[in-house]
Amino acid sequence: MPVILDFEKPIQELELKISELRNFSREKGIDLANEISILENRVREVREAIYGNLTPWQKVLIARHSERPNTYDYINYLFTDFIELHGDRLFGDDPAVVGGICRFRGRAVTVVGHLKGKDTKENLARNFGMAHPEGYRKAMRLMKQAEKFRRPVICFIDTPGAYCGMGAEERGQSEAIARSIMTMATLKTPIVSVVIGEGGSGGAIAFGVGDRILMLEHTIYSVISPEGYASILWKDASRAREAAEAIKITAQDLFELGVADQVVPEPLGGAHRDPEAAAANLGEALAKALEELLEIEPEKLVAARYGKFRTIGSLMRESI
Numbered sequence: 001m002p003v004i005l006d007f008e009k010p011i012q013e014l015e016l017k018i019s020e021l022r023n024f025s026r027e028k029g030i031d032l033a034n035e036i037s038i039l040e041n042r043v044r045e046v047r048e049a050i051y052g053n054l055t056p057w058q059k060v061l062i063a064r065h066s067e068r069p070n071t072y073d074y075i076n077y078l079f080t081d082f083i084e085l086h087g088d089r090l091f092g093d094d095p096a097v098v099g100g101i102c103r104f105r106g107r108a109v110t111v112v113g114h115l116k117g118k119d120t121k122e123n124l125a126r127n128f129g130m131a132h133p134e135g136y137r138k139a140m141r142l143m144k145q146a147e148k149f150r151r152p153v154i155c156f157i158d159t160p161g162a163y164c165g166m167g168a169e170e171r172g173q174s175e176a177i178a179r180s181i182m183t184m185a186t187l188k189t190p191i192v193s194v195v196i197g198e199g200g201s202g203g204a205i206a207f208g209v210g211d212r213i214l215m216l217e218h219t220i221y222s223v224i225s226p227e228g229y230a231s232i233l234w235k236d237a238s239r240a241r242e243a244a245e246a247i248k249i250t251a252q253d254l255f256e257l258g259v260a261d262q263v264v265p266e267p268l269g270g271a272h273r274d275p276e277a278a279a280a281n282l283g284e285a286l287a288k289a290l291e292e293l294l295e296i297e298p299e300k301l302v303a304a305r306y307g308k309f310r311t312i313g314s315l316m317r318e319s320i
Contacts (some may be wrong), residue, residue: 002272005061007050011269014043047268054218056244056253060226062218063198067272069279071098071113071156074196077279078286079104079111085142087134091171094135096127096163099142101151105287110146112139112207113156116197130163133176136206140183143191152190152290155207160225162203177206184209185309188302190293192286195219195251195260196271201228211305212289213259215251216282217266221259222249259312262289 004012018039025032054062062068075082075098082102086093099112114131117123139155146153162173184191184207193210199221208221215221224232226240229247254260264285271278293301 003066005058005065007054007058007061008269011043011047011050014039014046018043051268051270055241056220056250057226057241059218059250060198060220060240060244062270063220065197065270065272066118068158068197069271069275070118070158071111071115071196073275074113074156074279074282075102075111077276078283079109082111086138088137088141090137091134094127094132094138095125096129096131096159097135097139099139101142101146104154104290105283107290108149108151109290110142110151110153111156112142112153113196114159114203114207116158127163129159130161131159131203131206132163132168133171133173136162136176136180139207140180143183143187147187147189150189152192152294153187154286155191155193155210157193157195157199157204157207157221158197159200159203160198161201162206174202177202180206181209185306186302188298190290190296190301191305192289192293194264194282194286195221196282200225209305209309211293211301211308212261214262214264214282214285214289215254215260216264216271216278217251218270219251220249221251221254222247257312 018036021032021036021039024030079102082100084098084100096115097112098115099110101108101110103109114129115126116129117126143153162168162177164173191210192212192214193208195204195215197219199208199219201224204221205223224247226243226247226249227237229243230239231237233243248254248257251260251263255263262285264282266281267274267277296304
């Protein structure tokens, strides 16, 4: 059974009625095609109404949905000849970060990304997509390799944040994140960063220094989670819904603020409802971004990337 969010229950109720009518029609031999068609149109209308007016908190829930396509899914849909590479050559391999070389529409590229699981067992194995320092150092190793062989880099962002356990801190978590940001800022090859789910805290920003930042329609990206914001500001994590409204974390908000370069449409109901269609939309956006970036000389590319991030967050103040 698919996971149903609270605000999706009106859709679920209608779909159950349709299923019951189909079963009744089949068992009794009665033609109920007209009644079923009316309900199907009603489902479409309700779904469009709900997903056309989502609140920021509802978008948070969709971004965190356990059935959303993860990095492996997009690799399987969009790339060919994927060879996964492991280890940071310093400590070990981090299963919360996946990376390797592959082909995108015939072109050799390097892919790195956070990796969440689809169930509790997988999430425990992948540490819920929360990377250790060795995960970021593995990613940096692959990025430098991509620069050497002039391969574009595609980063998939989907994490609640970097792992903040004692071992991670002892092995230099903050240094690894900072160095990842620095590495991406100066990398002389095109970088496209894509938020495919939850982009949380420094763990997400470590993969977010791209020439193009794409966000799927129902994703979020922020320096802190709504729960963390509410806990710090109001000392009450239960006000996360209110915090989501305040901190402008949706793809649409970030596009308006100039943080995201493009919002990639998702199928009606979210990427988890039709992963193949979601991947097709993303593939077109990636192809267009790479086509533009590959025309730019490496030195100019780095300069433009630097300028892009220097201007994010700038404020126009009235002279006093």
